[in-house]
Amino acid sequence: MTYFHSAILPVIVSPQQxxxxxLDPEFITPQDGHEKQDCEVAAAKxxxxxxxxxxxxxxxxxIGG
Structure with a gap:
């Protein structure tokens, strides 16, 4: 069984709350013009x-990457 993330789900957090x-998700999908697979860090950027x-x-x- 293989598991992989298909989206990043950004959130706003605070230690006082x-x-x-x-926030809006960003899907992890291959981008036009790129030979490598997409990743969480690229999606976050x-x-x-x-x-x-x-x-x-x-x-x-x-946080991450």
Whole structure:
């Protein structure tokens, strides 16, 4: 049996809060023009690039990769 992630699911978390806020997912799929398979880190970078205008004023930490 093989297991793999098919999407990253970004969330906003805070140590002072019990709840988390779920954000739009980014699917892990081969991208046009790339020979290698897609991965979680590349998907996270795409997500951050697409949403950077909203997150520019904040300190963003990407955990993993």
């Amino acid at each position: 019990k709840a988390v806020i779920s 795409r997500w951050l690039h697409r949403h950077r205008e909203f997150f520019d004023p904040f300190s963003v930490t990407m």
